[in-house]
Amino acid sequence: MTSSHDPHLNLGTDPRVLLATSLNRFVEHGPDEPVTRRVRELFLRRTELSRTELAKSEAADVADLQGLSIGHVEALFSIYDDACFAGFLSHDLPNGARGKPSFRFSQRMTSAAGKTTRRRLDRAGCESDPFEICEIAISIPLLFGWSATDPGPPPRVSGLVCTDRLDVFQRILEHEILHLAEMRAFGDSSCTSKRFRIVAFQLFGHLTSKHELRRTPDPALAHSGIRTGDRVRFEFRGERHEGRVKRITRRATVLVDDPDGREYADGGRYQKFYVPLHMLERID
Ligand SMILES: [Zn+2]
Numbered sequence: 001m002t003s004s005h006d007p008h009l010n011l012g013t014d015p016r017v018l019l020a021t022s023l024n025r026f027v028e029h030g031p032d033e034p035v036t037r038r039v040r041e042l043f044l045r046r047t048e049l050s051r052t053e054l055a056k057s058e059a060a061d062v063a064d065l066q067g068l069s070i071g072h073v074e075a076l077f078s079i080y081d082d083a084c085f086a087g088f089l090s091h092d093l094p095n096g097a098r099g100k101p102s103f104r105f106s107q108r109m110t111s112a113a114g115k116t117t118r119r120r121l122d123r124a125g126c127e128s129d130p131f132e133i134c135e136i137a138i139s140i141p142l143l144f145g146w147s148a149t150d151p152g153p154p155p156r157v158s159g160l161v162c163t164d165r166l167d168v169f170q171r172i173l174e175h176e177i178l179h180l181a182e183m184r185a186f187g188d189s190s191c192t193s194k195r196f197r198i199v200a201f202q203l204f205g206h207l208t209s210k211h212e213l214r215r216t217p218d219p220a221l222a223h224s225g226i227r228t229g230d231r232v233r234f235e236f237r238g239e240r241h242e243g244r245v246k247r248i249t250r251r252a253t254v255l256v257d258d259p260d261g262r263e264y265a266d267g268g269r270y271q272k273f274y275v276p277l278h279m280l281e282r283i284d
Helices: 015-029 035-053 070-085 165-186 194-204 219-223
Strands: 102-106 114-123 126-139 231-236 239-248 251-263 269-276
Touching: 015 070, 015 165, 015 194, 035 070, 035 165, 035 194, 070 102, 070 126, 070 165, 114 165, 126 165, 165 194, 231 251, 231 269, 239 269
Parallel strands: 102 126
Antiparallel strands: 114 126, 231 239, 239 251, 251 269
16 A cells, blocks of 8 residues: 655655654654664664674674774664654755765763754855755764673663663764754754654653763773783783783773684684773783
């Protein structure tokens, strides 16, 4: 059965109108089914796929977001766009606004976990025909300030308890996606407005617009000179281990030779440890 309301059949219609219609519909009814869980599953499945393609690269620990790239942010964004807005967040607008937003990781944002901004740019030599681009920035110190293995209570983001970093990341992105949708549909957006709060609740179950996240310690202090590729020594549950640093975020991912460990792309078998940087001692 085809429906005349299927937005895919109305590509000629102004995407702003369609976005405004969906936002208003969410205010009234909410989505047909909870979006967040479904998006999480789709994202994990897709990332799982790319993991197979990359032949067991170390982008392995997906829920902890090890190896997170802008490509992952784009993938997650487009799953939300399809699931919530029939892809209309990515359509160019008749007012010259570009479709897909650009994404950026920020090392310097330490009070806001995410930020959505619009910029009107003049085309060279043609000031009467400006175009607009949107950018979503994600704070790395806040996103990586907590890990599911940390002791103590997990953080609440948008009023929801997060079980892992992917949860944190989803809450942050959901909030920014709503800002983006409102900006595109209505020209501006505020997360203190009633409409924003209702849609955030109906669509994603968000209870507040606040994020309670710790930030990572100053990376310059934390790294204590240890770099990716260094051979290191550390102690875990009373046992000494030696391995090589594969990645550094707030903690280091260290691969230790282990004949029973998982096989990696370089043919070696390793056991993987996440070690706070101050517990590592460099060898050589
Ligand atoms: Zn906001």
